[in-house]
Amino acid sequence: MLADRNGVPFTPIRRLGPDDHRHCVALSVDRGWSPEEAKWSLLLQEAEAFGVDAPDGGLAGAVVLARYAPDLASAGMMLVAGRYARRGLGKALMTHLLARAGSATVTLFATDAGRPLYAKLGFRTVRRSVAFTGGFRLTAAPSGGRGGSRPATGADMAAILDVDKAAFGADRGYLLRRLPAFAERLRVLQAAQGVTGFAAAWRSGAVTVIGPVVAASGADARRLITDLAADVRGPLRLDLDPDRPELPEWALNRGLEPVSKTAVMAYGDSRQRGDPSRLFAPISVALALPPESAAPQASRTAATGPAEPRAGYWLTVTWFAG
Numbered sequence: 066m067l068a069d070r071n072g073v074p075f076t077p078i079r080r081l082g083p084d085d086h087r088h089c090v091a092l093s094v095d096r097g098w099s100p101e102e103a104k105w106s107l108l109l110q111e112a113e114a115f116g117v118d119a120p121d122g123g124l125a126g127a128v129v130l131a132r133y134a135p136d137l138a139s140a141g142m143m144l145v146a147g148r149y150a151r152r153g154l155g156k157a158l159m160t161h162l163l164a165r166a167g168s169a170t171v172t173l174f175a176t177d178a179g180r181p182l183y184a185k186l187g188f189r190t191v192r193r194s195v196a197f198t199g200g201f202r203l204t205a206a207p208s209g210g211r212g213g214s215r216p217a218t219g220a221d222m223a224a225i226l227d228v229d230k231a232a233f234g235a236d237r238g239y240l241l242r243r244l245p246a247f248a249e250r251l252r253v254l255q256a257a258q259g260v261t262g263f264a265a266a267w268r269s270g271a272v273t274v275i276g277p278v279v280a281a282s283g284a285d286a287r288r289l290i291t292d293l294a295a296d297v298r299g300p301l302r303l304d305l306d307p308d309r310p311e312l313p314e315w316a317l318n319r320g321l322e323p324v325s326k327t328a329v330m331a332y333g334d335s336r337q338r339g340d341p342s343r344l345f346a347p348i349s350v351a352l353a354l355p356p357e358s359a360a361p362q363a364s365r366t367a368a369t370g371p372a373e374p375r376a377g378y379w380l381t382v383t384w385f386a387g
């Protein structure tokens with residue numbers, strides 16, 4: 066029986082809904098994460114969130130399951146309030162989520178804090194992810210629609226969903242359909258044969274996160290990102306696979322720095338779906354920014370491996386491994 070430090074048992078894990086928004090935000094803040102109000106709103110409406118009530122009010126812990134297909138899902142927003150840490154709540158929440166996911170493969174972005182727990186539960190690391198952030202240096206003119214990207218319109222959504230499904234290998238349309246409202250900008254790459262890629266930019270506190278980025282080539286991904294970045298004021302964030310050649314070195318050369326790393330982990334069958342070479346950035350991984358003056362000078366090691374973030378300054382918030 067799970068209990069708080071006074072031996073008072075926790076109530077059973079329950080499904081969370083929009084009424085729990087305030088407490089979910091408080092959990093993020095409790096762990097030093099960005100409050101992520103908009104993201105919690107989206108997840109509480111569109112995904113399956115589970116939580117445990119804290120005996121002293123609010124939530125003691127939460128986790129979110131997003132299903133994409135009967136055999137594919139992702140987990141995120143795994144949080145246990147600091148005062149209830151290391152009492153088995155994280156394990157209980159993830160075990161509950163895995164039971165709810167049934168036979169689906171579950172993927173997630175793991176922080177260093179989460180990785181040991183996930184490994185014990187049977188998750189395996191399948192790749193790495195590094196957050197690059199900073200002011201983006203524009204060295205080429207945005208394409209302005211000529212042979213490149215243009216703002217998406219409502220009429221593009223069907224093509225966006227097709228492009229995404231072919232790359233991701235499952236239908237994450239219920240989230241992507243929310244992008245026009247959730248994101249500040251959504252752009253598509255238009256080729257003669259139709260839409261071949263898309264990317265979104267959305268705000269997380271002071272940072273503009275670019276993701277998802279789905280494109281047929283590294284050059285197309287760079288075009289989309291450059292065109293989105295042209296309209297961004299303030300720091301930008303891109304989550305990239307440091308072991309792929311197309312974007313990390315380019316991101317460094319545009320002034321972005323590797324500031325935090327996560328491990329993408331999978332539970333269950335991790336066979337390849339879709340065309341992962343077309344997935345350049347996930348929908349979302351967010352962060353809390355340090356004060357401008359305290360920004361770390363991360364080492365420029367994207368080509369050889371992820372930089373070690375400075376502990377305490379940069380905090381990743383995992384969401385979808387999609």
Ligand SMILES: CC(C)(COP(=O)(O)OP(=O)(O)OC[C@H]1O[C@@H](n2cnc3c(N)ncnc32)[C@H](O)[C@@H]1OP(=O)(O)O)[C@@H](O)C(=O)NCCC(=O)NCCS
Nearest residue numbers: 143144145150151152153154155156175176178179181182
């Ligand atoms: C990661 C987190 C959710 C773990 O929750 P928790 O309730 O403290 O974890 P539990 O008490 O259920 O621990 C479960 C098991 O993992 C182990 N474990 C948990 N955190 C660990 C850590 N940081 N290092 C090593 N082992 C750890 C525990 O020892 C325990 O092992 P056991 O079952 O053999 O005793 C919590 O630390 C947290 O919210 N951290 C901040 C947010 C975060 O990084 N979330 C993860 C996002 S991917």
